[in-house]
Amino acid sequence: MPDLERLVPLQTEGDRVPLFCVHAVSGSAYSYAGLSRMLGDEQPVYGFEAPGFDNDRTPVRSLPDLADEYTEILRAFRPDGEYRLLGWSLGGLLAYEMAKRLTADGADVSRLIMVDSGLPVVMPLPPERDILIRFVRDMMGLEEVPAELRSLFAGWPADVKPDTVFEAVEESGILPEEFDSYLLSGQYDVFRAHLEGFYAIDVQGRYDGRAVHVMAEQSVAADMQWKRLIPGLREHTVPGTHHSVWTGERLPTLYGIVRDDLYGASGTPGGGEATGGEGSRA
Known part of the structure; x- marks a missing residue:
């Protein structure tokens, strides 16, 4: 039975077609609260x-398996009608995999919106220490490793043990107080499982549906070359x-592109083609 x-x-209010947002590598759905x-x-x-x-299930290490499960859940939750998918980072990859599965099953995927989603290449998983640094940096919401984190590591x-790291992180105070070693350990299990899946997946299969990719100006565009798999992809670059x-004065720009793709420039449901946002590229 679907979970x-x-x-x-x-x-949950409103009568527009629901927007289904797929989590990033952290596994949390709440990245999308501000956009919502x-x-x-x-x-x-x-x-x-x-x-x-935040549940008792074992983290899933295979992204195809995760996409299979989420597609099944989506079909059970909404058996009929069109589907609109959005995903940030790893969530964009999962949304793409879900869109392929849904369309292969004859479903109508009317929107696929990816936000700063890398296209993975199969390679070995980095050493545990490097994964842990990436995890803590991600928890801090940063792109670069700050000096205090470098000093900590x-x-x-x-092959440092995660528990050793999390005890030191809790003691250092570089994260908010609620992120104690117990919480970090549980969230790291999910993060690591998803990262393992990202490094292992061989992305195949063309998607011919309508799709938009919003890329951050300071991300590496060469890591996000989706057009060979999504020929009709419209790309936007935002500051x-x-x-x-996803934060502060930047979020309204992202919101504007999502809004226009969902409703058209007029803001009405189902309205026309997506308009070009800042740095739009077709």
């Missing part, structure tokens, strides 16, 4: 929350970094 608890209701508020009371928004994130071996496009 419908993976769907988190971010906004901006879309307003007429737009239902649901987020996928990963197995193992200095001298630790490549900011991988994380900052």
Whole structure:
């Protein structure tokens, strides 16, 4: 039976076609809370929350398996009608995989919106120390490794134990107080499982549906070459970094592109083609 608890209701009111947002590498659906508020009371928004994130399930290490499960959940939750998918980072890859599965099953995927999503290449997983640095940096919402984090990891071996790191992180105070070693350990299990899946997936299969990719200006565009798999992809480049496009004065720019793609420039449901945002490229 599909695990419908993976769907988190971010906004349930309204009669527009629901927007389903797929979690990034962290596994949390709440990255999309700000966007959901901006879309307003007429737009239902649901987020996928990963197995193992704030629940008793074992994290899933295969992204194709995760896409299979989420597609099954989506079909059970909404058996008929069109589907609108959005995903940031790893969530964009999962949304793409879901769109392929849905269309192969004869479903109508009317929107696929990817936000700063890398196209993976199969390669070995980095050493544990490097994964842990990336995890803590991600928890801090940063692109670069800050000096205090480099100092914390200095001298630790490549195979350092996660619990050793999390105790030191808690003691250092570089993260908010609620992120204690126990919470970090649970969230790292999910993060690491998804990263393992990202490094292992061989992305194949063309998607011919309507799709938009919003890329952060400070991200590496060469890592996001999706057009060979999505020929009709429309691309937009917006100011900011991988994380900052979701915050503060950057979020309204991202919201505007999502809004226009969902409703057209007029803001009405189902309205025309997506308009070009800042730095738009067709």
